[in-house]
Amino acid sequence: MHKRQLDDLALFGGKPLFGELRHVGRPNIGDRDRFMQRVEEMFDRRWLTNNGPNVVEFEEKIAALTGVPHVIAVCNATIGLELVFRALGLKGEVIVPAFTFVATAHALNWLGIEPVFCDIDPSTHTIDPAAVEKLITPQTTAIVGVHTWGRVCDTEALAEVAGRRGLRLVYDAAHAFACGHDGVMVGSFGDAEVFSFHATKFMNSFEGGAITTRDPVLADRIRRMRNFGFSGLDSVASAGTNGKMTEISAAMGITSLESIDTFISVNKRNYDQYSEAVASVDGLKLYELPLEGLTNYQYVVIEVDKARTGLSRDEITEILFSEGVIARRYFFPGVHNMEPYKSRSAGNAPRLPITDALVGKVLQLPTGTAMSEADIAATTDLLRYIIENHAPIADRLRVRHMAS
Numbered sequence: 001m002h003k004r005q006l007d008d009l010a011l012f013g014g015k016p017l018f019g020e021l022r023h024v025g026r027p028n029i030g031d032r033d034r035f036m037q038r039v040e041e042m043f044d045r046r047w048l049t050n051n052g053p054n055v056v057e058f059e060e061k062i063a064a065l066t067g068v069p070h071v072i073a074v075c076n077a078t079i080g081l082e083l084v085f086r087a088l089g090l091k092g093e094v095i096v097p098a099f100t101f102v103a104t105a106h107a108l109n110w111l112g113i114e115p116v117f118c119d120i121d122p123s124t125h126t127i128d129p130a131a132v133e134k135l136i137t138p139q140t141t142a143i144v145g146v147h148t149w150g151r152v153c154d155t156e157a158l159a160e161v162a163g164r165r166g167l168r169l170v171y172d173a174a175h176a177f178a179c180g181h182d183g184v185m186v187g188s189f190g191d192a193e194v195f196s197f198h199a200t201k202f203m204n205s206f207e208g209g210a211i212t213t214r215d216p217v218l219a220d221r222i223r224r225m226r227n228f229g230f231s232g233l234d235s236v237a238s239a240g241t242n243g244k245m246t247e248i249s250a251a252m253g254i255t256s257l258e259s260i261d262t263f264i265s266v267n268k269r270n271y272d273q274y275s276e277a278v279a280s281v282d283g284l285k286l287y288e289l290p291l292e293g294l295t296n297y298q299y300v301v302i303e304v305d306k307a308r309t310g311l312s313r314d315e316i317t318e319i320l321f322s323e324g325v326i327a328r329r330y331f332f333p334g335v336h337n338m339e340p341y342k343s344r345s346a347g348n349a350p351r352l353p354i355t356d357a358l359v360g361k362v363l364q365l366p367t368g369t370a371m372s373e374a375d376i377a378a379t380t381d382l383l384r385y386i387i388e389n390h391a392p393i394a395d396r397l398r399v400r401h402m403a404s
């Protein structure tokens with residue numbers, strides 16, 4: 001349904017574009033019959049958790065796909081990050097980007113480690129290695145990079161800084177399963193990497209994650225810590241927690257893996273369609289993924305330039321929401337502006353000009369197998385209509401906000 005006049009907009013009394021909401025991160029679901037069959041087999045075995053055959057198979061398949069020898073499946077990526085940080089013996093301060101999901105910093109904070117927030121490169125949205133260097137103090141023990149939107153960090157520069165300054169290097173690879181650059185798959189970089197298979201990720205296991213490392217000693221330590229520190233039936237060799245992935249999650253993970261090529265090709269089709277449509281809308285810029293890199297295309301991210309669109313990112317978001325397009329302001333307002341970090345740094349807030357500007361401009365649009373070509377065409381037509389009619393829309397929004 002095209003919007004022809006302002007009254008057609010749902011915010012001003014019209015019918016919403018979508019009756020059923022179009023969310024960012026609606027789950028991709030693979031072959032249901034195959035999944036159900038795996039669940040039946042799981043019940044027949046009466047083996048529901050504790051490193052069962054589905055978990056072992058899932059880990060082997062991830063190892064084959066990423067080319068990394070050691071894979072430890074976990075209940076979610078947040079616990080995965082905590083396990084890695086603890087197993088590496090991190091303490092003091094760890095440098096992380098503030099432009100990330102809050103879990104990256106929370107996993108450090110949970111272990112009593114201070115996250116030190118670093119700015120990003122405006123073109124890649126990943127941690128800026130030159131900015132990292134300036135934040136290193138005698139208390140720093142590690143750098144955590146985040147492969148934001150599936151874009152691989154500047155792994156060479158970060159490895160050089162970490163090596164020269166004697167720091168550990170970990171990657172939050174929650175966005176970057178099946179991504180890579182220079183022929184190397186994500187999973188092999190740094191001391192360890194952590195994937196997320198949360199339901200909103202393009203490849204999911206309901207909840208879940210995986211730790212990958214090339215270091216066999218670290219892998220053994222993490223494997224033990226995942227299971228309360230048990231090293232045998234009755235012997236506990238170290239501190240530990242419960243980070244195990246369940247068999248039903250692993251069944252979903254294996255089933256998702258079997259459809260990964262379809263998920264990626266649908267994501268690419270969506271990305272290309274958005275890219276072409278957005279290119280002709282003044283003031284909207286699509287975040288471009290590297291052509292030469294291997295990527296999963298799971299995020300469609302635009303930056304809104306208010307000076308040209310005439311409407312702020314938040315005004316555009318409000319209109320999209322009312323039309324049933326649940327676009328999201330990732331990672332607004334930046335982790336440094338969330339608690340407990342905000343109060344802690346009061347009076348001494350980190351200087352992060354690029355992050356601060358970006359969190360006001362970025363908008364993530366719905367994609368994945370739940371979005372049809374027609375849905376995307378309707379969404380981009382709506383965006384075009386909003387921006388072409390920004391002046392009268394802005395007037396009406398002002399009146400509306402004054403009245404409320």
Ligand SMILES: Cc1ncc(COP(=O)(O)O)c(C=O)c1O
Nearest residue numbers: 076077078101103172174196198
């Ligand atoms: C960058 C990033 N790190 C960590 C996480 C946490 O992952 P999980 O939900 O599997 O704990 C997410 C999840 O959304 C994320 O996007």
